[in-house]
Amino acid sequence: MRVYARKGKNLDFxxxxxxxxxxxxxxxxxSKKDSATRTVTIAKVNQYxxxxxxxxxxxxxxxxxxxxxxxLRTPGDKMCKAILFVGxxxxxKKDENSFEAVMHYRKLGALISKTxxxxxxxxxxxxxxxxxxxxxxxxxxxxxxxxxxxxxxEKYKKVDDKAPSITELALQTNKSIAxxxxxxxxxxxQATMLARDLVNMPAADCTPSYLVRTARSxxxxxxLRVQIFDRNRLxxxxxxxxxxxxEGSSENPYLIKLTYKPKKRTTKVISLVGKGITFDSGxxxxxxxxxxxxxxxxxxxxxxxLATMKAIAELKPSVEVRAYVPTCENMxxxxxxxxxxxxxxxxxxxxxxxxxxxxxxxxxxxxxxMAEKDGCDTILxxxxxxxxxxxxxxxxxxxxxxxxxKLSEQLVKKGALAGERLWPMPLAEEYREQLKxxxxxIKNIGGRFGGAITAGLFLSEFVKDxxxxxxxxxxxxxxxxxxxxxxxGGVGFGVRTTTKYLLSL
Ligand code: BES
Ligand code: ZN
Ligand code: ZN
Numbered sequence: 001m002r003v004y005a006r007k008g009k010n011l012d013f014x015x016x017x018x019x020x021x022x023x024x025x026x027x028x029x030x031s032k033k034d035s036a037t038r039t040v041t042i043a044k045v046n047q048y049x050x051x052x053x054x055x056x057x058x059x060x061x062x063x064x065x066x067x068x069x070x071x072l073r074t075p076g077d078k079m080c081k082a083i084l085f086v087g088x089x090x091x092x093k094k095d096e097n098s099f100e101a102v103m104h105y106r107k108l109g110a111l112i113s114k115t116x117x118x119x120x121x122x123x124x125x126x127x128x129x130x131x132x133x134x135x136x137x138x139x140x141x142x143x144x145x146x147x148x149x150x151x152x153x154e155k156y157k158k159v160d161d162k163a164p165s166i167t168e169l170a171l172q173t174n175k176s177i178a179x180x181x182x183x184x185x186x187x188x189x190q191a192t193m194l195a196r197d198l199v200n201m202p203a204a205d206c207t208p209s210y211l212v213r214t215a216r217s218x219x220x221x222x223x224l225r226v227q228i229f230d231r232n233r234l235x236x237x238x239x240x241x242x243x244x245x246x247e248g249s250s251e252n253p254y255l256i257k258l259t260y261k262p263k264k265r266t267t268k269v270i271s272l273v274g275k276g277i278t279f280d281s282g283x284x285x286x287x288x289x290x291x292x293x294x295x296x297x298x299x300x301x302x303x304x305x306l307a308t309m310k311a312i313a314e315l316k317p318s319v320e321v322r323a324y325v326p327t328c329e330n331m332x333x334x335x336x337x338x339x340x341x342x343x344x345x346x347x348x349x350x351x352x353x354x355x356x357x358x359x360x361x362x363x364x365x366x367x368x369x370m371a372e373k374d375g376c377d378t379i380l381x382x383x384x385x386x387x388x389x390x391x392x393x394x395x396x397x398x399x400x401x402x403x404x405x406k407l408s409e410q411l412v413k414k415g416a417l418a419g420e421r422l423w424p425m426p427l428a429e430e431y432r433e434q435l436k437x438x439x440x441x442i443k444n445i446g447g448r449f450g451g452a453i454t455a456g457l458f459l460s461e462f463v464k465d466x467x468x469x470x471x472x473x474x475x476x477x478x479x480x481x482x483x484x485x486x487x488x489g490g491v492g493f494g495v496r497t498t499t500k501y502l503l504s505l
Pocket of ligand 2: 280282356357358359360
């Protein structure tokens with residue numbers, strides 16, 4: 001898709017779908033005859049089509065309320081084939097970078113994509129005023145809405161009738177929009193879609209070794225360094241917590257490490273850790289079948305981290321970024337871990353495994369130790385870690401567990417630009433004693449309540465003094481209810497937030 005700015009206010013261009021955002025106030029003004037304040041664009045378009053647009057809008061009782069729109073097919077072969085009027089909210093004086101403010105653009109993009117697909121239109125023009133195109137994040141959000149809402153996972157389907165994709169997005173504006181913006185948006189979308197593909201693939205195909213192959217191919221294409229720790233190497237470095245989860249599966253476990261180094265020398269290093277359980281049956285603490293159905297999604301953290309590495313290999317932030325992806329299956333056989341078994345993690349701490357379904361924290365423990373041992377400034381981990389986090393925050397919000405207030409604030413803010421909801425949660429010291437074990441240094445579950453917090457506290461036992469945030473994405477990683485730019489199944493949650501965060505350092 002080519003994205004460009006078209007200067008001038010004349011209607012002397014040709015496009016397929018003309019999109020006109022309009023506020024309630026503007027619409028009222030434009031229907032008043034000879035009013036000095038009536039908006040130029042609507043009036044011009046109205047004139048051009050011999051008053052048809054305003055007549056139609058009146059007939060449809062379209063009032064330009066936010067979240068409403070009206071589609072008009074134009075007669076004959078004039079300038080465009082259809083016009084989409086979109087109710088645009090009154091300009092908010094407050095935070096232009098708020099979640100809601102940026103989301104209007106993402107929703108506009110999603111609406112355009114849906115409309116264009118249903119009419120099989122390829123070239124789009126969006127008129128400025130009252131929406132604005134000089135804010136980089138607005139434009140990125142618009143392009144994201146366009147691209148991400150049309151994502152389909154069709155690897156396993158025979159598809160005959162594909163709607164043509166949008167080839168051109170012209171923004172009718174006199175402001176100079178940064179050239180790099182379209183590229184940045186494109187890269188963020190491609191990366192999000194890679195994460196979605198990985199999550200949507202059945203666990204029989206998206207195995208730990210498939211994630212290894214994916215990492216190798218990302219490294220080759222993006223000039224990243226790749227290191228793979230297989231079972232033997234994991235034994236050598238004493239990652240027995242990770243290994244214990246993989247015992248019940250015939251798939252081999254791995255720890256994938258990817259490194260991005262910027263051209264200019266830097267001392268700042270950010271490490272990303274992603275939970276890569278390619279299928280979570282629960283192990284001997286087996287899940288009920290309803291709870292197991294979607295558990296191919298339990299490698300969403302890994303998908304987020306791998307896809308973020310793809311994005312940064314292309315967008316090249318100025319900090320060094322390392323990704324650590326512990327990956328295996330949580331299955332059952334004669335060798336699988338039993339509830340009550342004790343394992344020793346890479347930092348020498350012994351863990352009593354009382355619930356084999358609390359396996360994510362076990363594989364993350366060793367990966368966190370490795371990330372800290374390698375030495376870095378900040379660690380972020382992403383994991384579909386607890387059902388309790390979904391109970392607490394619902395399926396739109398990820399929980400951010402950290403003692404670093406500034407880091408938490410930055411992540412929430414970047415999330416607002418990315419259209420991803422994150423919310424700070426406490427690492428409540430009061431609950432740490434719930435993790436005391438009578439026979440080992442720690443046990444892998446807490447009590448009945450506050451499960452997302454005790455999971456976070458468990459992880460904190462494996463990070464000594466590096467600033468660290470744990471992001472529980474169990475809620476937003478996978479969805480049954482598609483909405484706008486979010487499609488059914490894997491969401492690719494966290495890719496854009498993390499990439500934006502890394503680009504801001
Ligand atoms: N992968 C699950 C968490 C999960 C649940 C992710 C629903 C996405 C949707 C995790 O491994 C798990 O089973 N956690 C247990 C922990 C408990 C045994 C302490 C849970 O949340 O029930
Ligand atoms: Zn589990
Ligand atoms: Zn799990």
